[in-house]
Structure formats: structure tokens, C-alpha cells
Amino acid sequence: xxxxxxxxxxxxxLAAMSGGVDSAVAAARAAEAGHxxxxxxxALSANPQSFRTxxxxxxxxEDSRDARRAADVIGIPFYVWDLADRFREDVVEDFxxxxxxxxxxxxxxxxxxxxxxxxxxxxxxxxxxxxxxTGHYAxxxxxxxxxxxxxxxxxxxxxxSYVLGVLDEKQLAHAMFPLGDTVTTKEEIRAEAERRGLAxxxxxxxxxxCFIADGDTQGFLAKRLGKAEGDIVDESGTRLGTHEGAYGxxxxxxxxxxxxxxxPDGKPRYVLDISPVTNTVTVGPAxxxxxxxxxAIKPRWCGTAPTGPGTYTAQLRAHGxxxxxxxxxxxxxxxxxxxxxxxxxAPGQAIVLxxxxxxxxxxxxxxxxxxxxxx
Amino acid sequence: MAYLDHAATTPMxxxxxxxxxxxxxITGNASSLHASGRQARRTVExxxxxxxxxxxxRPSEVVFTSGGTEADNLAVKGLxxxxxxxxxxxxxxxxxxxEHHAVLDAVHWLGEQEGATVEYLPVDSYGRVHxxxxxxxxxxxxxxVALATVMWANNEIGTVMPVRELADVAAEFGVPLHADAxxxxxxxxxxFEASGLAAMTVSGHKIGxxxxxxxxxxxxxxxxxxxxxxxxxxxxxxxxTLDVPAIxxxxxxxxxxxxxxEWFAREIGALxxxxxxxxxxxxxxxxxxxxxxxxxRLPANAHFTFPxxxxxxxxxxxxxxxxxxxxxxxxxAGVAQPSHVLxxxxxxxxxxxxxxRFSLGHTSTEDDVExxxxxxxxxxxxxxxxxxx
Numbered sequence: 091x092x093x094x095x096x097x098x099x100x101x102x103x104l105a106a107m108s109g110g111v112d113s114a115v116a117a118a119r120a121a122e123a124g125h126x127x128x129x130x131x132x133a134l135s136a137n138p139q140s141f142r143t144x145x146x147x148x149x150x151x152e153d154s155r156d157a158r159r160a161a162d163v164i165g166i167p168f169y170v171w172d173l174a175d176r177f178r179e180d181v182v183e184d185f186x187x188x189x190x191x192x193x194x195x196x197x198x199x200x201x202x203x204x205x206x207x208x209x210x211x212x213x214x215x216x217x218x219x220x221x222x223x224t225g226h227y228a229x230x231x232x233x234x235x236x237x238x239x240x241x242x243x244x245x246x247x248x249x250x251s252y253v254l255g256v257l258d259e260k261q262l263a264h265a266m267f268p269l270g271d272t273v274t275t276k277e278e279i280r281a282e283a284e285r286r287g288l289a290x291x292x293x294x295x296x297x298x299x300c301f302i303a304d305g306d307t308q309g310f311l312a313k314r315l316g317k318a319e320g321d322i323v324d325e326s327g328t329r330l331g332t333h334e335g336a337y338g339x340x341x342x343x344x345x346x347x348x349x350x351x352x353x354p355d356g357k358p359r360y361v362l363d364i365s366p367v368t369n370t371v372t373v374g375p376a377x378x379x380x381x382x383x384x385x386a387i388k389p390r391w392c393g394t395a396p397t398g399p400g401t402y403t404a405q406l407r408a409h410g411x412x413x414x415x416x417x418x419x420x421x422x423x424x425x426x427x428x429x430x431x432x433x434x435x436a437p438g439q440a441i442v443l444x445x446x447x448x449x450x451x452x453x454x455x456x457x458x459x460x461x462x463x464x465x
Numbered sequence: 466m467a468y469l470d471h472a473a474t475t476p477m478x479x480x481x482x483x484x485x486x487x488x489x490x491i492t493g494n495a496s497s498l499h500a501s502g503r504q505a506r507r508t509v510e511x512x513x514x515x516x517x518x519x520x521x522x523r524p525s526e527v528v529f530t531s532g533g534t535e536a537d538n539l540a541v542k543g544l545x546x547x548x549x550x551x552x553x554x555x556x557x558x559x560x561x562x563x564e565h566h567a568v569l570d571a572v573h574w575l576g577e578q579e580g581a582t583v584e585y586l587p588v589d590s591y592g593r594v595h596x597x598x599x600x601x602x603x604x605x606x607x608x609x610v611a612l613a614t615v616m617w618a619n620n621e622i623g624t625v626m627p628v629r630e631l632a633d634v635a636a637e638f639g640v641p642l643h644a645d646a647x648x649x650x651x652x653x654x655x656x657f658e659a660s661g662l663a664a665m666t667v668s669g670h671k672i673g674x675x676x677x678x679x680x681x682x683x684x685x686x687x688x689x690x691x692x693x694x695x696x697x698x699x700x701x702x703x704x705x706t707l708d709v710p711a712i713x714x715x716x717x718x719x720x721x722x723x724x725x726x727e728w729f730a731r732e733i734g735a736l737x738x739x740x741x742x743x744x745x746x747x748x749x750x751x752x753x754x755x756x757x758x759x760x761x762r763l764p765a766n767a768h769f770t771f772p773x774x775x776x777x778x779x780x781x782x783x784x785x786x787x788x789x790x791x792x793x794x795x796x797x798a799g800v801a802q803p804s805h806v807l808x809x810x811x812x813x814x815x816x817x818x819x820x821x822r823f824s825l826g827h828t829s830t831e832d833d834v835e836x837x838x839x840x841x842x843x844x845x846x847x848x849x850x851x852x853x854x
Contacts, residue, residue, distance in 0.1 A: 169777060
């Protein structure tokens with residue numbers, strides 16, 4: 091146990107290089123470990139012409155140039171692959187459709203599942219590579235029998251195993267995360283980049299959603315989906331105000347509701363439910379957000395699927411904490427019960443189950459059961 | 466390592482490198498009147514004479530520039546501006562659609578910004594402009610043509626154009642014809658006077674000279690409006706302090722290119738034929754780009770389309786085995802685009818993504834061909850499995 095693939099034998103590795111510091115250091119470490127590394131930058135935007143100074147995401151000429159520069163310093167071949175069509179289809183359109191349906195998607199998860207460890211990995215394997223390497227903070231552990239496990243990064247504060255929770259065993263078999271072992275701060279990764287002569291050492295971190303350059307998700311959605319005025323109502327159905335598109339809201343959201351009249355008890359109100367069919371947003375008190383159970387669809391397992399109920403810790407958001415649950419696969423779905431009620435659970439989000447630090451699997455939240463049967 | 470990308474740049478000739486370094490430590494601005502200046506001026510003028518002789522031109526017809534791109538821009542924009550200012554009706558620019566971007570983008574810019582009407586001449590499936598096509602285009606209205614530009618030989622697929630015949634047609638109507646001869650110089654006979662061209666571009670680093678130096682051969686009756694204004698060097702057509710080391714070195718490379726041309730065409734041409742045979746044996750469905758007839762293509766060029774492959778994938782696989790070549794087409798932000806040259810020849814856009822250009826040069830050997838012969842079959846198989854994304 092506990093031997094990571096990067097230490098076993100030299101592999102032909104394709105390093106996905108975004109142009110940021112993490113993926114550059116990851117590629118450098120893989121090369122230093124003796125692997126035969128080739129860098130590749132994914133052109134994911136249909137319009138890669140745009141320059142964005144200082145900002146970071148993917149797809150700009152600047153990012154592509156930074157990645158190339160890093161590859162040259164590391165001394166590895168470098169290519170740019172155009173996966174813009176696949177990305178638009180599988181990630182961006184999916185993102186918009188999910189919001190339109192009143193759900194809250196995580197595009198990074200989708201990108202790892204469909205692009206980095208599918209489109210990219212498939213092409214890499216066909217071209218004779220053994221593995222795809224990224225700058226994610228997560229660990230792959232190889233067991234004595236050759237099976238692989240995905241674990242949280244050594245440093246819990248930087249752990250990104252949540253966005254990799256969608257990977258199945260086959261994808262995991264060809265994944266390499268050279269940053270997963272390190273217990274270092276971001277500053278130390280930057281220092282390492284600097285020591286290695288990588289000019290990206292001082293580059294700012296990326297936005298959460300790379301294809302929304304300015305971080306304005308609402309503006310992005312409004313542009314694509316148009317304005318669709320509808321009602322904001324309370325739990326009893328009383329109209330409190332209007333909105334310009336139900337898709338613009340997330341369950342648990344408090345800010346930006348723009349309701350003139352305060353709640354009778356004077357307490358803040360939160361989005362409890364989004365109904366795309368009637369284009370209605372329902373708001374209510376925080377207590378009504380408490381979720382006791384949920385059903386999730388499209389489960390994906392990192393290894394063998396569990397056959398009965400089990401106790402796990404679950405993570406519900408990219409930067410969320412852990413919460414204790416019991417979960418059981420039933421008829422191709424995942425039924426989850428929370429030990430303590432949790433708030434801010436939105437359909438469309440992924441639930442990732444852990445056994446200690448090990449990722450067991452993930453699924454997409456389809457519906458929730460509230461403590462108060464208000465909605 | 467097998468370096469088969471000489472059309473991108475070719476190793477500097479030792480004689481050219483020697484001439485370059487010998488000049489680096491000598492002080493002198495060729496425009497100065499004192500002894501140091503006179504010494505520099507002498508070096509420049511001797512180089513001009515050498516180059517003129519190598520290219521069948523008069524020394525006064527050699528205008529030094531910073532390279533092929535600048536010479537192309539000076540010819541296309543400069544001649545457009547001067548011809549239009551002599552007669553405002555002359556705004557039509559005729560260009561082959563297979564030009565290098567240094568011409569293509571300059572022409573496009575004239576259309577966007579300077580009121581030019583750009584007309585792309587038809588080409589055949591080898592990418593060749595026929596004299597009749599030029600005649601037809603000019604004859605439609607001879608009075609409104611500012612200039613025509615057709616490259617001497619294509620950089621991607623190696624097709625050689627009938628320059629003399631094209632120049633005859635242009636001359637009949639009094640239209641100046643420019644040719645980008647960057648790839649042709651040293652490979653096919655290039656004689657400026659005999660060509661009948663008004664202007665012709667050559668570049669240093671494609672013939673074993675240094676980077677950053679080129680020349681526009683310019684008939685004495687033409688005075689293009691300068692792109693670079695300044696001290697009035699080079700017939701007031703191209704200002705800027707002359708780069709004495711680069712010019713001296715360029716001239717040495719130019720002289721050798723002319724002297725070795727027949728040897729090059731014979732020996733490197735034979736190696737190229739071996740390479741073509743080897744690729745066709747390993748990959749029977751590979752399509753040779755450009756004119757298959759030896760007299761119709763550059764002796765050092767071998768261009769292939771591999772159906773079902775992404776050119777980038779092939780590049781990666783060959784690079785991993787130390788074989789350096791090119792897809793031949795330009796990139797947008799590093800993303801390979803289907804070649805405008807192939808599209809102009811009527812190639813299927815899907816097919817046009819799977820191209821490789823092998824270009825040989827003075828350092829090429831049978832070992833290079835051998836390396837390609839061994840690697841290309843498995844590489845194509847792999848690239849096909851990876852498919853088109």
C-alpha cells in the first residue's frame with residue numbers, strides 16, 4: 091500500500107498545463123521523478139484571441155503562452171490541443187441547462203469527468219501515453235493488488251478530491267497528481283515554482299469558473315438565457331416581489347433577493363426552492379433550509395460499488411466541510427440520510443462520499459427532504 | 466535527431482557564421498562619412514553586389530530589410546500606395562490565395578484599411594496560378610489594378626509558380642508583379658532580371674544566413690511608399706541603420722546558395738524522393754501535396770496528408786522520436802488551423818487537418834530519411850486511433 095504511481099516506474103505522462111502555477115509545478119515534479127513528460131494546454135474557449143492581463147482562467151493567449159513558457163523551462167515538449175467544441179458541449183452548455191432547470195451545477199467536476207479524464211485521457215492513451223497529470227491536490231494510492239484509491243490531499247486545507255470524486259477506477263488508473271503528497275502552503279508552491287525558474291510563480295490564482303472571465307455568473311446566464319420575469323413568493327404562496335429569471339438563484343441564497351417588505355419576524359429570508367416550470371422562486375426562514383435526507387442520481391464509484399447501507403462522511407460543495415451520513419445505493423440511485431440536518435443543499439450539486447480520507451464515490455443531488463415540510 | 470524543418474529555418478552555413486562574427490567587433494555606421502563609416506559602407510556595398518550577382522539583379526535593385534516579412538510588406542503596401550497615389554483609380558490588388566501570411570495578411574489589411582479591392586486568383590489542385598487566370602483578372606479592367614503578387618514557390622506544398630509567364634502577362638498591362646521568393650532561392654533558378662518581376666522578396670535565414678535580414682529586389686523604376694520612415698537609407702525606401710554583420714553574412718549565404726543550387730537540387734532532391742517513397746511505402750494512403758512532377762515543386766519539399774489523422778498528433782509522436790517537422794500551417798493561439806493553402810487547392814477541410822511538411826536542407830542525410838521511414842507507419846497508426854477531436 092501507499093505507493094503512488096509516480097514512484098513506481100517511468101511512465102509516458104501527458105501533463106495538462108493551464109498556464110497556472112499548480113499545473114506547472116506538477117509537470118515539473120513528474121519530469122523530475124523521471125517520467126517522460128509532455129505538456130499540453132487545452133484550448134477550451136471558442137475565441138482564444140482575447141487577452142486578459144493579470145487575470146487567470148483558461149483559454150487566453152496569455153495562459154497558453156505561460157504554459158508554453160513553463161514547459162520550455164522544464165524542458166518538455168508542449169502542444170496546444172483544441173478541445174473547445176467538447177468543452178462547450180459537455181461543460182458550458184450543461185452548466186447553462188442545469189441552471190435553467192433550477193439546479194446548481196459544478197462545472198469543474200464536469201470538466202474533470204468529461205474533458206480532462208475523458209476526452210483528453212482517451213486521446214492521450216491512444217497516442218501511447220500512460221497517464222494524465224494535473225495540478226490537483228489529491229492523492230492516488232496503489233494497493234498491493236494493483237487497485238487504486240483516490241484520497242484527500244495530505245493538506246486538508248488545499249484538498250481538491252471533491253472535484254475529482256466523479257472519476258471511476260479506470261480513469262483513476264491513468265491519473266497522476268504530483269501535488270497531492272505535499273503539505274505545503276500555496277506560498278511554498280510558489281516558492282518551488284520560483285526555485286525551478288517558472289515565471290508563473292507570481293501569477294494570481296484562477297477564478298472558480300474559468301469560462302466566466304469576470305466572475306459574474308448571473309450576468310453570464312442572463313446573456314445566454316435572457317430575462318424571464320417571475321414571482322418571488324413566500325412559503326404560503328404570497329407574492330413578495332419579482333425576479334428577472336429563476337435560473338439566477340441558488341438554494342440557500344440570501345443576498346440579492348431585492349424584496350421590499352421584511353419578513354414578519356424580521357429575520358433574513360433565504361431561497362428555499364426554485365421552480366423553473368412556473369418561473370417562481372420561493373423564499374423563507376433559514377430553518378426551512380434544513381435538509382435531513384437526499385436522493386442523488388448518476389452515482390460513480392471509485393472502485394467497487396457498496397452493496398448495502400454504510401456510514402460515510404460527505405462533502406456537498408467544493409469548499410464545503412464534512413458531514414456525517416448514511417448512504418445506500420438503491421435502484422441505481424443513492425439515498426442519503428444526514429446524521430444532523432444540513433443547510434444549503436441544492437439539486438445539481440455533487441455529493442462526494444468519503445471513508446476517512448478515501449473517496450468512495452459521488453452522485454448528483456436530485457432532490458432533498460427538508461426537516462420542515464414547508465416546500 | 467532528424468531535423469526536417471529547413472523551410473522554417475535552416476542551420477547557418479559555417480562561412481556565413483564566420484562572416485557574421487568577423488563583423489561584430491568592427492565599429493562603423495554605413496551612413497557615416499569618416500573612416501569607420503566608409504569601411505562599413507564598403508562591406509555593405511560589396512555584400513549588395515554579391516547578392517545582386519547571386520540573384521541576377523543590379524546592386525541598386527537590392528533593398529535590405531529586416532527579413533522576408535518586412536520585404537513582403539514593403540512590396541505589397543508600398544507599391545499599392547505609390548500606384549494609387551499616381552492614379553486614384555488603381556485600388557485593385559490581385560493575389561494568389563496560397564501566399565505566405567506576410568503577403569496574405571498585408572493584402573487583407575489593404576482591403577480592410579486602405580480601400581483596396583482584394584481579388585484572389587484561382588489556383589489549380591497543386592496550388593498553381595495559371596497565366597490565363599492572371600490575364601483574365603487584369604483584363605477585366607487593366608486600369609484599376611495597383612499590383613499583383615504571386616509567390617515564386619509555396620512554403621507548404623512546394624509548388625513552383627510559372628513566374629516568367631505571369632510576369633509577361635503583368636508587363637503587357639503595365640501592372641507590377643511581386644513574388645515572394647523566400648523558399649525558392651537556392652532551390653530553383655531565381656534570376657531577378659530574367660524573371661521580369663517588379664519586386665521580389667528573399668530572406669537570410671532560409672538559405673543558411675542569419676535571422677533578421679532579408680531583401681526586397683526592386684526594379685529601379687519603382688518607388689514604393691516606405692513602411693519605415695527615417696534616415697533615408699536604401700533608396701529612401703527603407704530607413705534604418707544598416708545591419709552590417711547580418712548583411713555581410715547574408716551575402717555569403719546568398720553566394721553559396723546560388724553556387725550550390727544545382728548540387729542542392731540534385732542531391733537533396735534525390736533524398737527527398739527517397740523520403741516520399743519511404744512514406745508512401747509505410748502509409749499507402751498518404752496523399753502527396755503539391756505538384757508530383759519534379760520540375761513543378763521545390764526539391765527539398767515533401768508534403769503529405771494523412772487521412773484520419775490530426776497533424777498535431779503526428780507532430781507529437783514524431784517529435785518524441787527526435788524527428789522534427791511541421792504541419793505546415795499556421796497556428797491561432799497555438800491551436801492548429803486547417804491550412805489556407807490546402808483549402809485553396811480545394812482540399813476537404815477535415816483532410817486538411819492531417820498534414821505534415823518535411824523540408825530538407827543542406828545538412829540532411831540518409832539517416833534522416835531512414836528515421837522517418839521507420840517512425841511514420843506506427844505514428845500514423847497511433848494518430849488514427851487518437852482520431853480527430
